[in-house]
Amino acid sequence: MADTSYASVLETRCLVAGAWEGAGETPVTDPARGEVIAHVPHLGAEAAGRAVDAASAALDGWGAEPVKARARVLRAWYDLVMANRDALAALLTAEQGKPLAEALGEIDYAASYIEFYAEEAKRILGEVIPAAAGNARAMVLRQPIGVVAVITPWNFPAAMITRKVAPALASGCTIVLKPAPETPLTALALARLAERAGVPAGVLNVITGDAPAIGDVFLSHPDVRLVGFTGSTAVGKHLMRGAADGMKRVALELGGNAPFIVFDDADLDAAVTGVIASKFRNMGQTCVCANRIYVQAGVHDAFVERLAAAVRALKVGDGRAPGVQQGPLINMAAVDKVEAHVADALEKGATLVTGGKRHALGGTFFEPTVVTGMRADMQAACSETFGPLAPVFAFESEAEVLAAANNSDAGLAAYFFTRDLSRTYRMLERLQFGMVGCNTGVLSSELAPFGGVKQSGNAREGSHHGIAEFTELKYAVLGGLEL
Numbered sequence: 001m002a003d004t005s006y007a008s009v010l011e012t013r014c015l016v017a018g019a020w021e022g023a024g025e026t027p028v029t030d031p032a033r034g035e036v037i038a039h040v041p042h043l044g045a046e047a048a049g050r051a052v053d054a055a056s057a058a059l060d061g062w063g064a065e066p067v068k069a070r071a072r073v074l075r076a077w078y079d080l081v082m083a084n085r086d087a088l089a090a091l092l093t094a095e096q097g098k099p100l101a102e103a104l105g106e107i108d109y110a111a112s113y114i115e116f117y118a119e120e121a122k123r124i125l126g127e128v129i130p131a132a133a134g135n136a137r138a139m140v141l142r143q144p145i146g147v148v149a150v151i152t153p154w155n156f157p158a159a160m161i162t163r164k165v166a167p168a169l170a171s172g173c174t175i176v177l178k179p180a181p182e183t184p185l186t187a188l189a190l191a192r193l194a195e196r197a198g199v200p201a202g203v204l205n206v207i208t209g210d211a212p213a214i215g216d217v218f219l220s221h222p223d224v225r226l227v228g229f230t231g232s233t234a235v236g237k238h239l240m241r242g243a244a245d246g247m248k249r250v251a252l253e254l255g256g257n258a259p260f261i262v263f264d265d266a267d268l269d270a271a272v273t274g275v276i277a278s279k280f281r282n283m284g285q286t287c288v289c290a291n292r293i294y295v296q297a298g299v300h301d302a303f304v305e306r307l308a309a310a311v312r313a314l315k316v317g318d319g320r321a322p323g324v325q326q327g328p329l330i331n332m333a334a335v336d337k338v339e340a341h342v343a344d345a346l347e348k349g350a351t352l353v354t355g356g357k358r359h360a361l362g363g364t365f366f367e368p369t370v371v372t373g374m375r376a377d378m379q380a381a382c383s384e385t386f387g388p389l390a391p392v393f394a395f396e397s398e399a400e401v402l403a404a405a406n407n408s409d410a411g412l413a414a415y416f417f418t419r420d421l422s423r424t425y426r427m428l429e430r431l432q433f434g435m436v437g438c439n440t441g442v443l444s445s446e447l448a449p450f451g452g453v454k455q456s457g458n459a460r461e462g463s464h465h466g467i468a469e470f471t472e473l474k475y476a477v478l479g480g481l482e483l
């Protein structure tokens with residue numbers, strides 16, 4: 001039966017220069033039911049060029065709007081997103097698969113960035129600084145960077161967009177957005193609401209289609225001054241290389257490989273709750289997912305027993321069914337990767353505790369899985385599984401686990417559970433990650449700077465730091481004054 005719960009926000013055309021255009025060519029599939037739910041346009045370099053030109057033409061007007069006017073538009077967008085929360089969440093679940101409760105949480109989370117940056121727009125401050133000459137005065141202006149190109153992934157189809165688009169709009173930038181092909185409908189619905197909120201023609205453009213062709217325009221068009229990207233490290237590196245010629249700023253939010261450390265003195269129930277929240281949210285398809293769970297020898301067996309019980313209790317199914325906590329994975333390639341990581345671990349001597357195979361529901365459903373006896377040479381230790389596999393490593397000492405946790409090219413999120421205050425500080429300061437959670441499995445908030453170090457990226461999203469990415473400093477000196 002067709003799902004009509006999101007009909008009120010469904011938009012299948014692209015937005016270029018204030019006009020909705022393009023015929024539906026590329027199918028969008030509901031991963032829980034395996035059904036095509038819509039088709040979106042397959043645009044390429046020509047449309048990308050027009051979209052950048054439109055954003056460029058709209059730049060002066062949008063940047064010249066009084067800041068309170070920009071803030072009011074953002075606030076109106078926030079209000080519309082919240083007013084359409086149920087339909088947006090239903091759409092998000094339909095195209096992405098996450099349980100409806102999580103989709104509602106993501107809409108709230110996505111909206112929180114719009115609300116925050118509506119307020120923060122009023123606090124983009126310059127400085128008055130000492131002038132070198134007595135008859136001069138000097139200042140630092142903070143100005144919008146210009147046209148921003150945004151490329152987003154499928155795992156958070158709403159939040160990965162608002163985390164960039166809201167601060168860009170707040171600071172006076174204009175935008176061309178290319179969402180992921182798996183989840184374009186949430187992006188187009190958000191753009192519809194932005195238009196209704198009063199975002200002028202050309203200020204926000206959204207195009208779906210040929211990623212390399214569109215990406216090449218973003219990298220080569222001289223008017224694009226920043227490429228904001230959330231996605232895999234491989235594509236992030238490609239964009240960073242390509243941006244060098246035009247000396248464009250790149251703001252990258254890339255993959256993680258988060259350690260989750262449970263010390264002997266931890267509150268074990270809290271740690272299990274933390275792992276479930278971190279590892280199994282969005283079926284393990286988050287960049288801050290616990291990817292390596294290190295448990296100290298003294299509590300290892302007790303922890304594994306409780307974790308396995310909690311994992312076995314997770315309800316798997318269509319995200320729209322009541323009580324479901326685990327939906328399908330995004331596509332078959334994701335299933336293949338989880339399966340390969342499990343097989344590799346078991347071949348190399350790990351022990352399967354629960355799950356481990358494709359789910360009886362078929363399609364892209366996979367059983368929530370726990371494996372113990374993990375070692376550093378196994379695939380799941382070296383790269384993101386991006387699926388519902390909880391791999392447990394045993395360790396003896398703090399020094400040993402710190403070295404193991406830091407032994408990764410990725411540096412996005414890390415977690416540890418302990419009741420020892422001194423250890424807390426040692427770990428907070430020595431973990432080589434952009435974000436560290438102590439005694440919690442949940443990190444993300446619009447109030448905090450989200451981002452990674454090492455190969456996990458170079459940007460921060462959220463908080464006042466998130467708006468700095470979209471602005472540039474200009475030093476201005478006034479000489480020859482009669483003072």
Ligand code: NAP
Pocket residue numbers: 151152153154155156160178179180181209210211212213214215216230231232233235236238252253254255256286287288384412451452456457
């Ligand atoms: P992906 O394959 O890198 O794709 C991300 C986006 O980049 C998609 O829209 C994709 O479009 C586009 N893209 C691919 N090649 C491109 C090119 N040559 N030029 C321009 N655009 C291009 O990543 P994904 O598999 O969708 O997302 C999962 C990854 O994102 C994971 O590694 C995860 O950790 C990371 N992630 C990081 C964060 C963070 O904040 N650090 C948050 C969420 C996810 P096409 O699919 O059409 O190619």
